Amino acid sequence: MPTADELIVQTLEEAGVEYVIGIPGGGTGQIYNLLYGKEDRIKTILVRHEQVAAIMADAYGRATGRPAAIMGQGLFMASNATFGIMEAMLSSSPMVVITDTSDGGVGFHAANQSGAGEYGSMDITTILKTMSKYTTLATNPKEAVIGTQLAIKHATSGRPGPACVVMRSAAISGEVDLESPPFIHNAAGYLNTAKPQSAPQDIQRAIDILSQSQRPVLVAGNGVHMSKSHQQLQELAELWNMPVATSYKGKSAIAETHPLSVGMVGVYGQEAANRSVGEADTVVVVGAKLTPQDTVRERPSIFDPLRQKIIQIDIDDRNAGWTFPLELGLIGDAGSILSQLVEASQPAAANSAAGRKAWADALPQRKQDNSFYDDPEMHRDSSPVTPQRLVALLNENLSADTVFALDAGNNRTWMAHLYQARQANTFFSPGGTAGMGWGLPAAVGLKLVYKDRPVVCVTGDGGYMMTVNALSTAVQYDLPIICVVFNDGALGMVRQHQPEGRRIASEFVTTDNGAVARGFGAFGIQIGDSRDLPDAIRQAQASGLPAVIDVLIDRGPSPDDWRADARRAGET
Numbered sequence: 153m154p155t156a157d158e159l160i161v162q163t164l165e166e167a168g169v170e171y172v173i174g175i176p177g178g179g180t181g182q183i184y185n186l187l188y189g190k191e192d193r194i195k196t197i198l199v200r201h202e203q204v205a206a207i208m209a210d211a212y213g214r215a216t217g218r219p220a221a222i223m224g225q226g227l228f229m230a231s232n233a234t235f236g237i238m239e240a241m242l243s244s245s246p247m248v249v250i251t252d253t254s255d256g257g258v259g260f261h262a263a264n265q266s267g268a269g270e271y272g273s274m275d276i277t278t279i280l281k282t283m284s285k286y287t288t289l290a291t292n293p294k295e296a297v298i299g300t301q302l303a304i305k306h307a308t309s310g311r312p313g314p315a316c317v318v319m320r321s322a323a324i325s326g327e328v329d330l331e332s333p334p335f336i337h338n339a340a341g342y343l344n345t346a347k348p349q350s351a352p353q354d355i356q357r358a359i360d361i362l363s364q365s366q367r368p369v370l371v372a373g374n375g376v377h378m379s380k381s382h383q384q385l386q387e388l389a390e391l392w393n394m395p396v397a398t399s400y401k402g403k404s405a406i407a408e409t410h411p412l413s414v415g416m417v418g419v420y421g422q423e424a425a426n427r428s429v430g431e432a433d434t435v436v437v438v439g440a441k442l443t444p445q446d447t448v449r450e451r452p453s454i455f456d457p458l459r460q461k462i463i464q465i466d467i468d469d470r471n472a473g474w475t476f477p478l479e480l481g482l483i484g485d486a487g488s489i490l491s492q493l494v495e496a497s498q499p500a501a502a503n504s505a506a507g508r509k510a511w512a513d514a515l516p517q518r519k520q521d522n523s524f525y526d527d528p529e530m531h532r533d534s535s536p537v538t539p540q541r542l543v544a545l546l547n548e549n550l551s552a553d554t555v556f557a558l559d560a561g562n563n564r565t566w567m568a569h570l571y572q573a574r575q576a577n578t579f580f581s582p583g584g585t586a587g588m589g590w591g592l593p594a595a596v597g598l599k600l601v602y603k604d605r606p607v608v609c610v611t612g613d614g615g616y617m618m619t620v621n622a623l624s625t626a627v628q629y630d631l632p633i634i635c636v637v638f639n640d641g642a643l644g645m646v647r648q649h650q651p652e653g654r655r656i657a658s659e660f661v662t663t664d665n666g667a668v669a670r671g672f673g674a675f676g677i678q679i680g681d682s683r684d685l686p687d688a689i690r691q692a693q694a695s696g697l698p699a700v701i702d703v704l705i706d707r708g709p710s711p712d713d714w715r716a717d718a719r720r721a722g723e724t
């Protein structure tokens with residue numbers, strides 16, 4: 153009879169799981185041992201910290217739509233890895249978590265009886281349940297195999313997300329009786345679900361609403377990235393000549409250089425986007441949850457269901473109509489529904505074009521009036537470097553197909569606000585948790601997918617140091633990403649909100665992050681003058697190594713100068 157660990161590896165192969173990322177421990181060590189010699193089908197990546205494994209898998213899942221498995225010992229998956237699992241849950245990213253209870257046969261002991269990683273009777277199942285689509289506890293070998301199959305299924309079905317199988321120690325190595333029910337079937341058969349579409353009469357209702365509208369706008373979110381429907385989104389926008397705003401996670405759903413792009417809506421968005429949405433009479437939301445950050449805490453001058461007809465397309469029927477009441481919710485895969493809308497748009501779009509002409513004609517002026525992706529500081533060289541200038545230089549010196557992983561803090565607000573994406577599907581961000589330390593491991597995970605394109609992490613010095621160990625993984629697996637550190641020697645976003653003379657717990661000792669990188673065997677350089685950045689990028693790219701460009705940043709400029717919900721002097 154085969155053992156559960158053998159069948160778990162077989163399941164991963166059948167389901168086409170390409171990567172197992174993690175740190176062996178407890179019962180998972182046996183499964184790792186069985187992966188030996190299988191590199192042509194399943195590649196194993198050893199990380200330095202489980203958080204990095206989970207973030208890499210999150211980014212890989214977003215880029216491919218397929219889950220990577222993260223695997224390691226229960227206590228540490230339910231603690232160290234949770235940062236990435238949580239973000240994957242909030243960002244609808246497929247991921248499979250394979251772990252154990254390390255109970256050593258005494259799982260009935262209470263948590264306070266545990267010690268030294270054995271008898272790990274912490275309630276790992278409950279911890280993971282709070283942040284996953286599906287978590288099952290396998291108490292016997294057959295459950296371990298079927299649980300793994302179902303975790304893969306649930307990670308990718310409907311709105312994707314993390315799905316976990318937690319196994320009792322004895323379940324992993326035990327024999328599986330294949331002759332009695334429940335039977336073990338080929339795992340691939342659980343994944344053959346066609347993408348959900350909308351009914352034709354509901355598509356027609358949406359077309360009717362658009363036809364009557366004079367000022368329609370699209371708001372595209374993460375769902376466009378997840379369904380890889382960038383082309384359909386652009387086609388729909390062009391057919392109706394309607395502006396396209398994006399949420400933060402939807403950044404680069406359409407190239408921000410496209411004439412119909414108005415940039416990102418929300419707290420850190422473009423004024424052109426906030427005004428375009430605010431003046432719209434119909435808002436078509438595609439795969440965006442409409443978080444408080446997207447809506448500037450439901451500011452009625454931007455989103456207002458009393459003035460606007462809102463159509464919301466979402467894979468999750470709970471999301472459609474959660475934030476605002478809707479004129480129409482369309483439930484299904486964003487790509488499928490956008491294709492349906494594109495197909496049903498003619499002749500209605502052409503026939504009603506006259507009614508939308510004034511709106512479309514006004515768009516270029518609106519962008520110009522609201523300094524679209526422009527700021528005077530973007531054009532001024534200095535030492536230390538202003539964040540605005542750094543963003544401008546990155547845009548000038550990196551190719552249009554560069555893939556970005558953002559982090560948290562001021563650095564990401566500058567990037568999200570001022571970097572004008574020249575190509576669709578180029579921005580990835582931790583928009584679920586806004587957690588520091590996501591960017592670098594995410595870039596490493598993205599490099600597994602985008603092998604022939606530049607992959608660049610942009611992070612703060614605070615976030616960089618949280619997961620800096622991912623550089624070691626990048627060196628080990630030859631994943632030459634570039635990490636640009638906005639080094640202001642501080643938790644910049646925190647510091648800027650503290651009064652002068654009363655700064656507390658927001659400033660660091662100085663660190664040369666380039667030197668830190670060299671210690672890992674990566675390329676590393678620190679620069680303090682904006683004029684040195686182009687050459688630093690050239691050197692980083694020429695090194696062929698994972699690279700860190702540590703940029704000393706001017707602490708002066710504040711995103712509050714343009715932040716949509718910032719409290720300004722004189723305001724009460």
Ligand SMILES: Cc1ncc(C[n+]2csc(CCOP(=O)(O)OP(=O)(O)O)c2C)c(N)n1
Pocket residue numbers: 560561562563564586587588589611612613614615616638640642643644645646
């Ligand atoms: C893991 C984590 N801890 C705390 C926070 C709260 N927080 C948001 S921004 C920020 C400061 C970020 O500092 P840094 O990474 O240096 O970026 P900067 O703002 O300086 O550009 C903090 C502490 C967070 N988002 N994530």
Ligand SMILES: [Mg+2]
Pocket residue numbers: 561612613614638639640641642643644
């Ligand atoms: Mg900082």
